[in-house]
Amino acid sequence: KGKMFEEAYADPVTDLLDQCGVFRTRLFRESCVFHQGCYVKDLSRLxxxxxxxxxxxxxxxxxxxxxxxxxxxxxxxxxxxDAELLNLLPVFEELSQADNVYTRLDQLRGH
Known part of the structure; x- marks a missing residue:
């Protein structure tokens, strides 16, 4: 089988964002759980x-x-x-250094 549609467009975007090769894994729709008619990313399975x-x-x-x-x-x-992912790169760089993404994401959300 060929690549799924999501993987076919997500891989080139991810390649651009991860030029230094820091992403450990790339997950696509086939890695999701089908729940109440939606594809859900269940991180507990990782x-x-x-x-x-x-x-x-x-x-x-x-x-x-x-x-x-x-x-x-x-x-x-x-x-x-669209440049949203490029604009988020500083946020991702900061989060990559965080001991706890929950704390930093809450701060970024203004909580």
């Missing part, structure tokens, strides 16, 4: 420290199991000038 794990998605339904790990983004469809 076996990782959730205090150091983020979900980046434009669909709130995809992170309903772990909203405190979420970095919401707006949809980019048909926007050739």
């Amino acid at each position: 076996g990782r420290d959730l205090h150091k794990t983020l979900i980046l998605d434009n669909s709130p339904a995809s992170y309903i199991f772990h909203p405190n790990n979420a970095v919401p983004v707006v949809s980019w469809f048909d926007d050739v000038d």
Whole structure:
């Protein structure tokens, strides 16, 4: 089988964002749980420290199991000038150094 659609467009974007090769894993729709008609990213299935794990998605339904790990983004469809991910790079760099992403994300959200 060929790559799924999400993987086919996400890999080139991820390659641009991760030019130094720091991302350990790339997960796509086939890694999600199908829950009440939605594909949900269930971080508990990864076996990782959730205090150091983020979900980046434009669909709130995809992170309903772990909203405190979420970095919401707006949809980019048909926007050739979209630069949201590039604008978030300083945030990701800061979060990569955080001992606890929950604390820093709460601060960024103004809580």
